[in-house]
Amino acid sequence: MSKPVTEQQKKAEDWITLQGVSFVRNRKTILDHIHWQIAPGTHWTLLGPNGSGKTTLLQLLAGYLWPTRGDITVLGERFGQSDLRELRKKIGWVGSFLQAQIPSSQPPLDLVVSGKFASIGVFDAPTHEDYTQAREWIERLGCLQVLPFPYGVLSQGEKQRLLIARALIHRPKLLILDEPCAGLDLKAREHLLQTLENLGRAPQAPTMIFVTHHLEEILPVFSHVFLIKEGRCVASGEKREALTGELLSQAFEVPMEVHEEGGRYRSRVAFQ
Numbered sequence: 001m002s003k004p005v006t007e008q009q010k011k012a013e014d015w016i017t018l019q020g021v022s023f024v025r026n027r028k029t030i031l032d033h034i035h036w037q038i039a040p041g042t043h044w045t046l047l048g049p050n051g052s053g054k055t056t057l058l059q060l061l062a063g064y065l066w067p068t069r070g071d072i073t074v075l076g077e078r079f080g081q082s083d084l085r086e087l088r089k090k091i092g093w094v095g096s097f098l099q100a101q102i103p104s105s106q107p108p109l110d111l112v113v114s115g116k117f118a119s120i121g122v123f124d125a126p127t128h129e130d131y132t133q134a135r136e137w138i139e140r141l142g143c144l145q146v147l148p149f150p151y152g153v154l155s156q157g158e159k160q161r162l163l164i165a166r167a168l169i170h171r172p173k174l175l176i177l178d179e180p181c182a183g184l185d186l187k188a189r190e191h192l193l194q195t196l197e198n199l200g201r202a203p204q205a206p207t208m209i210f211v212t213h214h215l216e217e218i219l220p221v222f223s224h225v226f227l228i229k230e231g232r233c234v235a236s237g238e239k240r241e242a243l244t245g246e247l248l249s250q251a252f253e254v255p256m257e258v259h260e261e262g263g264r265y266r267s268r269v270a271f272q
């Protein structure tokens, strides 16, 4: 993937790095000694069963949680030495906890504009230019048809697209997509995945981290995989090395076979 790399990004270890990161809550170890290095120009799938710690890991990355142990550097900012509020502005987040906060009466343009102010619902006086940009992002995500309708009546796929537009209007350097395909039917899912594929291949694309527990959703643009089970890393690296039947069987605790065809993956439970 060719993407211009700035001077600041040249050293991969300054981009996104977790070193020996653990997270303990109520005496339960939710993440255990995680090492993860994300180089500029790579896009990652974070794959693991329900409850394996994916959302917690992303909340740490985005500065919403503080690690119990270990060091985190995100977008060149080392936690503890920089202003996390500033860092959060460089990170776009699309996930279910955000969806729940959106008023159902909110018009799509206002929702997308609110991304500029990193708030939901209320924001300072947006400019005409802000609204023009919001419209452009909605168009780029292929859902201009939703403009006349309030958020609450839209389909799940349309809602997800608007949330992605909302995240992108802020021009984030890192885009976190926490199970964006959850609840989508097949057509809406493929449509959204194709949008992400195009987005990731565009010049100046943000680094994307895409969370799923379905192999079918891993598109070619996602070059790397971090496989997690019960808060521990099972595999981290290039997709074809991480997506093996052996590693997936270990992570999901069922015997799995993996098939790749035309850059898409599918899994099959290998019942004896």
Ligand SMILES: Nc1ncnc2c1ncn2[C@@H]1O[C@H](COP(=O)(O)OP(=O)(O)O)[C@@H](O)[C@H]1O
Binding pocket: 025, 026, 028, 030, 048, 049, 050, 051, 052, 053, 054, 055, 056, 057
């Ligand atoms: N605040 C918390 N206190 C205690 N346990 C938590 C808390 N947040 C998450 N967990 C637990 O941590 C584990 C990982 O959760 P999560 O990161 O949401 O997993 P995933 O996103 O992979 O489904 C789960 O077992 C969950 O119940």
Ligand SMILES: [Mg+2]
Binding pocket: 054, 055, 056, 178
């Ligand atoms: Mg989750």
